[in-house]
Amino acid sequence: MLNNHLFEPGLVYICPEILAVMPNVHSVRNGLDLPILGAPEAIVDGHLSTSVYAVRPSDFRGLAPKLAVKEGDRVLAGDILFTDKANPQIAIASPVSGEVARIERGDKRKILAVVVLADAQQSYRSVPAGTPANREDAIQWLLGAGAWSLIESRPYGRIANPEAQPKAVFVNGMATEPLAVSPAVALAGREEDFAKGLQVVGLLSPRTVLSIGANETAPALTKASGVEIHQFKGPHPAGTTSVHINRISPINKGETVWTLNYQDVVIIGHLARTGNLKLERVVSLCGTGISKPRAVTAVAGAQLEGFLSTELKSGAYRVISGSVLTGANVGKNGYLGYYASQITAIPEGQGTDFFGWVIPSFGKWSISRTLFSWMTPSKKYDLNTKQHGEDRAFVVTGVYDKVFPLDILPMPLIKAMWAKDLEKMEQLGAYEVVAEDFALCEVVCPSKQELQKLAGEAIDLLYTEMN
């Protein structure tokens, strides 16, 4: 694997041994680490235990669910709950064993969630343990185990098509989203699974890239074998896969890249070691609404209600499955997302601000210097969900560029997305982005435009037109 990138243009030849200890370091200048309070303590303490789990089709972009179970069915952890109508190979597995309690439906009988009541003693649909022999085996083995949903594909940011031939697999070993748990903490004690998982993932494409933080100390990451290691430093989104791909091997039209998060690799490694699909992650329990912010372990789809009753402070808090940038507002009765590795609780904004647009106020945060937050650059804020203003037309320019490090012009791309001009989108780099890449632009936008929604819909449209 290492030899591959010696042929990258512009890279001076250094002997592979030196390269192995001196990985590529990429600096990201444009970006923003949100100054938000409620960071988790760097320990894994506790488990989110509940007996109710739900898998929501909305967690899987572009997936039209076709149910494989009905109410009252017994399922094992790893059994398929529903498949994608467009591609039945893409199947979503139950995170737990138990009984399908109900199928929640919305308007036009749209499936909102498949709710499973978990057994006290978990049993798994076992697949053969051990590392598959080759690429074909690995894909069939992952599909058979119900673990295929862990592999995402770019462009479009959807579950990968097993038939595709990706040019590379990018494993993200970073977590720069606000209030995330550091990979070193989450990987402690799971090093063996991670290494095993990397072996399996390494079979999927000719090139496997592992991106890690420049200050990473965990040997599981820095000394990972069989992969090409790249280090990234700088503010968020330095730790997002889009940035990694853009810097290392940007996606051209017609190319495919598969992506995974390091925790997904752990799950695959555990599967290879034991034969059991255990959809458990280390989850950051964070935000100022949490009485003791820290990391806990949690299984995908877990109901939050009972657990949060002791963890959540009293008051009006928004409970987010995921980070404040890209997570979903699930409410305190909601469920943890299928891929989520954060549970964030931040105060809901309340009340109006009397002349709030002109009165100088010290408690508010802005990336601009129009308020006073620039005087205290290291101060952190109890940020709430207030929008601080109303939707307006695009007026100010150059703001998005400050937080958008991809080699893409954000404003022209957003305008092409708005106009649904697919050709322009393609030319401006729509294959290289997912909706989440616009989260920071959305945060700093003075016109309060809903950019993630806009980008998500435009990229979905591009997918529909191209496939």
Add this chain to the structure above:
Amino acid sequence: MKLFQNLFDATRPAVTTGSLKGLFPLHNALETMFFVPNHNAHSGAHVRDAIDMKRTMITVIFALVPALLFGMFNAGYQHYRALGLVGGGELLAEFFTIQNFLFGALRIVPMITVTYIAGLAIEIYFAYRNKHAVNEGFLVSGILIPLIMPIDIPLWMVAVSTAFAVLFGKEVFGGTGMNVLNPALTARAFAFFAYPTYMSGDKIWINTAPEQGAQVVDGFSGATALGQLATTGQTSYSAWDAFWGFVPGSIGETSTFAILIGAVFLIYTGVGSWKIMLSTVLGGLTMGLIFNAAAGSLEPGAMKSYMELPYYQHLMFGGFAFGAVFMATDPVSAAHTERGKWIYGFLVGILSILIRVFNPAYPEGVMLAILLMNVFAPLIDHYVVEANISKRLKRLKLQQS
């Protein structure tokens, strides 16, 4: 506070469901002015920057305050100096007087009021017609328009120019954010071509109405420095006078110093683009240097001595500084891409000085230079975007070969 909230709450039913539906945009604009609404982020990122369009616009207005206040003093000072009532004494003591300020304020405040009424009435009508909220862009235009007018222009001309600018400069393109031309400069260009006798010449920059039994002193000339330069190649005003602003001219444009305070504020808050300001200045300096170099080969005369004006003094005379800081930087009508901003600003600077020196019909070139570059800004952006596109295509070709 509670009082206002109750007032808005009490009147809301009438404008949302009741008989006064047409007034909803006005009600909404006033309510959101008094109280930033309690909207919470409902999709996408859950936390948002505390800046909004209102705060962005008020920041620009703050930046305009030094130029505005100076303009008020200067209007009075020029008036009393023309009548021979001041002059000859200590300059600062004669300049910063209540009398001067009141003279200016009594003429400028009505202009601002008229501009706001004319402009906002149209904005609110279009907000109602197109069913959107009233955008804040006009808050800045409403101050900018008076500041680039001569002191003696009749109020109705201000109103007509403003109405023209808002209607044909902005709303026909789809409103705030969609306009091609800078609305404030559109207003000035309209006035300039529609009422040329009120907008150019050497009689209009100073109010010379007789007062306290005093008449205009003998030998008085009301020409601006650029007016003098265009006709004779010489000016009676020193560069320092022009820098501090003790010269006749449009209300807000005279003091380069006051404008610089605004520029520092805009750049520091991040609201104004330093790239455009800097590149405009560089463009102006470049053209000034070219003229200085070319002047040697000319026959002696007015043109030669105008071209010999030290290059840096172009920045202090006329509306160059005001245009560079407050007009060229309008984010909607300027280039939108970061690289495009450099090109756009540089060309604004070049053209300003070029028109100023070469076109005797327009002693000041900044207005037309910026309007012209407003028209070309989308083209500049187009090429910047094309460069990004072709880079991506090149990468694709490299991959395929």
